[in-house]
Amino acid sequence: MSQAYPHLFAPLSLGSVTLPNRVLMGSMHTNLEEAPNGFARMAAFFAARAKGGAALIVTGGYSPNRDGRLFEVASVLDQQSQVAEHRQVTDAVHAEGGRILLQVLHAGRYAAHKACVAPSPVRAPINRHTPRELSDAEIERTLDDYATCARLAQDAGYDGVEVMGSEGYLINQFLARRVNKREDRWGGPLENRLRFAREAVARTRKACGPDFIIMYRMSVLDLVEDGATREETLAVARAVEAAGASIINSGIGWHEARVPTIAHMVPRSAFTWATAQVRQAVNIPVIASNRINDPAQAEAILARGDADMVSLARPFLADPAFAAKARDGRAQEINTCIGCNQACLDQIFAGQVSSCMVNPQACHETEIVLTPAAQTWHFAVVGGGPAGLSFAVAAAERGHRVTLFEAAPELGGQFNMAKVIPGKEDYAETIRYFRARLSRLGVEVKLGHRASARELAGNGFDQVVLATGVTPRRPDIAGIDHPKAVSYVDVLTGKVKVGPRVAVMGAGGIGYDVAEFLTSDLGSTEAHIDAFLAEWGVDKSMAAVGALKPAHDAPPLRQVWLLQRKPGKHGATLGLSTGWIHRLQIQKKNVQLLANVTYQRIDDAGLHVRVGNEARTLEVDHVVICAGQEPLRDLEADLKAAGMPVHLIGGAELAAELDAKRAINQGVRLAAAA
DSSP states (O other): OOSSOTTTTSOEEETTEEESSSEEEOOOOOSGGGSTTHHHHHHHHHHHHHHTTOSEEEEEEEBSSGGGOSBTTOOBOOOGGGHHHHHHHHHHHHHTTOOEEEEEOOOGGGOBSTTOEESSOOOOTTOSSOOEEOOHHHHHHHHHHHHHHHHHHHHTTOSEEEEEEOTTSHHHHHHOTTTOOOOSTTSSSHHHHTHHHHHHHHHHHHHHOTTSEEEEEEEEEOOSTTOOOHHHHHHHHHHHHHHTOSEEEEEESOTTOSSOSSSTTSOTTTTHHHHHHHHTTOSSOEEEOSSOOOHHHHHHHHHTTSOSEEEESTHHHHOTTHHHHHHTTOGGGOOOOOOOOTTTHHHHHTTSOOOOTTOTTTTOTTTSOOOOOSSOOEEEEEOOSHHHHHHHHHHHHTTOEEEEEESSSSSOTTHHHHTTSTTOTTHHHHHHHHHHHHHHHTOEEEETOOOOHHHHHSSSOSEEEEOOOEEEOOOOOBTTTSTTEEEHHHHHTTSSOOOSEEEEEOOSHHHHHHHHHHHOOOOSSGGGHHHHHHHHTBOTTOOSGGGBOOOOOOOOSSEEEEEOSSOSOTTTTSOTTTHHHHHHHHHHTTOEEEOSEEEEEEETTEEEEEETTEEEEEOOSEEEEOOOEEEOOTTHHHHHHTTOOEEEOGGGTOOSSOOHHHHHHHHHHHHHHO
C-alpha cells in the first residue's frame, strides 16, 4: 500500500475477486475496435495499462446485437466465432497481472445507422435517424442478447462485464420519460421503466454465475430535461444491486446534455457529490468518475467517502503507468490528462483512431516504439515548448544525449499562455511532467539561453532539432503601431493590462481563449465547483428533474467584441467535442460576434471596420491582435550552411494554426526514428 495514498491503494473485494487498489481504467471507445489488426493493437494498449497498475480495465463498448451497434461497422459481440480474437486482449492483460471487463453497450437511438431502435420512436438531437420502436418480443430478445454477449465475454476470458446504463444509451432511454413514451409493462411508472435495467443485470448474472464481475454503469446525473429525479436515480441503484450487480460505476450526463462534463473547463471532481448520494443508498461499491486526473485528488475522494473506487479513462491515455507512478512515489512524473479532447474524442468523432495530445503513443503502441537506440547521438534541442520537450524526453528515453536550450526563463512555450485561460489550468501539469522527466533522464537544460548557430555547430552536437515555435503575425492595418493595438502574447503573459472595452481581432482558437480570459475569472479548481454548477444550471440537491435548474450567468469582467474576416459561423475551427462549449461560454459572457469584417484602422477613437457594407467604429480601449503566427526559423539557414543536420518540428515547421497535438506527435515520432 502506498503511504502517500493509503485509500487509493487499499485492496477492494468484489466477491471472489480482490483488486489490489481502487483505480479503474474506465471505458473509452478508441476505434481500435474496428481498426485493421485492432485486437493485436488493443492487446498492446490494454496490457500497457495493466502493467502500469490499473486494478481493473473496461474495454470500449460492444453491442449485444446488430441493432445496437454505435455506427454501421461498429463492434458487436454476438457469435462464438468472435471469442478467439478477444482472447488476444484478455491473455495480454492477464499476463501483466491485470483484470479486464468487456463493456456491453446498446446504443439505442444514439446508433448512427438506419436500423436504430429505442423504447419509443423519439429521435435524438445528435442523430439524424429516427429510431424504430421495439416491440415487447424484441425487448425480450434484446435482454437475452445482453446475457449472451456477457457469456461470450466470459468464454473469451474477460473477468466480467460492464452493463452500460448511462450517458443516454438504450438502458437510459428506457429509464427516462424524455424518451420512453410507452404505456405497456416497459413504460409509465418507474417500476416499469427500470424493468429493462433490472432484467439486463439479472439475466447476465444468471448466464454467467456468481463469480463473474457485473459492473453496472448508471446515470447518476442525466442533466437533460425529463431526466431522472434523485429518488428515481437511487431506486435504479437499489434495483440493479438486488438484481446481482457487483459494483456500480457512475456516468454523468447524456451525450445530448448541454452541460460540459469531461472537457478541460469542468472543475476536477465536479460531480463526486452525486456519486456520494448513490453510495449511501446501496451496499455494493460505487465508483466516482469524470475529471479525476490526479492521485491526491483521487485519494481525497475516497477519504471523504464519496466513492469506493475512482474511474480514470483518458488519464490512462495520457499515462499508462498512472497508478504505478503514484504507488511508487513518482506522482510528479505522471503525464496528466488535461481534458483537451483534441486527440481522443475529436479524433473519434472524425472516424479516426483515438490517441492523446500529451502522449501520442496511446493506441499506437505497436507503431511508435521507443526502443534503446542502436547508435546514440548528441542532440541540441532549441526551444522548450511542447514540441521540443516531447522530443527531448523521448530521445533521452532511447539513450541519446540531449541538451535543451530555451531562451525564456522557464519551460513550456505556448503552454505558459494556455495555462492562464480560465479552465485550462491543467496545461501547467504538462510542463510539470516534462520538467520532472527531463530531470529524471539527466537532460541538460539551459534556461534563459538563446542559442546561436555558431554555438550549435561548434560544440560537439551531432544534430539540431529546431522547436523554436512561432511569432505572432502583425497584420497590415493602418494604426497597427497605435498603443491600443496589443498582441495576445502581451495580454496573456500579463505584460499589458487591457481596459474594460476590448476588440479581439481573430476568432480562431486563440481568439476564443483570449475572449474567455478577458471576460471570466472562473477557474477549474475544486474551489470553483459550486460556481461552475450554478453557471451551467446543475442542481446539486438532485431534487429537480434531470438535476437541472436555471443557469446563473455571472456578469462578464469586460465588454468584448470578437471579430473575424470571413463570413459565416464563428468558431467553425474549434474542436468537435468542445466547440459548442466555447460558443456557449462566449454567449453567456455577452461577447459581441462580428463576421465578414474588413479592418480599416486603429486610432484614438478605437477600431474602425466595415461589417459587410456597414462602416462601424468600435470605441474600445484596446484591440488584441490574434491574426495568426509565423514560424521562427532564424537559425535554420546558418546551421545548414555549416553542414549541421537540422530538423524542424512544431510551430517552427508549420505555424498555420497553433497545434500542440501535432507538435508533441512530431517530437515523439522524430525521436522514435532517431
